[in-house]
Amino acid sequence: MPELPEVETTRLGIAPYACGKRIRELVVREPRLRWPVPADLGARLRGQKILSVERRAKYLLFNTAVGTLLVHLGMSGSLRVIRKATAPQKHDHIDISLQGGIILRYCDPRRFGCFLWREPGEDHPLLRHLGPEPLSSDFHEDYLYGKSRGRKGAVKNLIMDGKVVVGVGNIYANEALFRAGVRPDRQAGRISAVRYRLLTAAIKQVLTTAIEQGGTTLKDFVGGDGKPGYFAQALLVYGREGLPCTRCNAPLRQLRLGQRTTVYCVACQR
């Protein structure tokens, strides 16, 4: 489920329950995630206080004095707050049991997520080559324009490339391109600086709005009914193939780019 807004929503939802608490134990029912959960992860975390919960790209970082627990939700993962112990369901692979009885329960049917360890000061390979955060000032029009020069691939693939900018998943790539009026399959290197200004702004806007609306999902999330819920945000193109464009009424078209479904308006996006 998670795109960046949902990861951020998750972070905001669990941080108040996790920060300052000690980890009682890590209960790993299924270690076979994207990479195996390290066998000594529980031993490292036991008794450690969670000093902060940060996010980098779509990774959640649980910082302790002895190192950092690195969590990715993959495609289908969720991490929710369990107030009173209930029986784990089918794909509830890991519990982070906290002092005070709260459990952070990790569910991930497809097991594309991960639980890994980072030593203090370590330059972790999974984080090493990540591009700037899309909502930071490091991500700006000149930066994206510069990155695009010489690239022959589709612009949609460029903005979904984590080495260029992190956190732009398939849904929001589609949405941002529509709002910026840029065709997803256009060669990245052949788009003007002016249009990269529009695109950069659209990416920031669409993610900001989604995070704000993710905030409304927050209560459900923390309340522990387990419903990941999706953003109430109206998606203008994603999932609307064949339906009329909200701007010009032309039927939206679909194609595949980098093995991912792409929807756009032939008339509005150039």
Next chain:
DNA sequence: CGCTGACCCTGACGGC
């Protein structure tokens, strides 16, 4: 270095 395609896994859904 840039780009493409394979791959990791389960579940939902549509067609027959």
Next chain:
DNA sequence: TGCCGTCAGGGTCAGC
């Protein structure tokens, strides 16, 4: 009902 193919919001990696 059941079986089969297709698709799904993540990302890494090998190979050219």
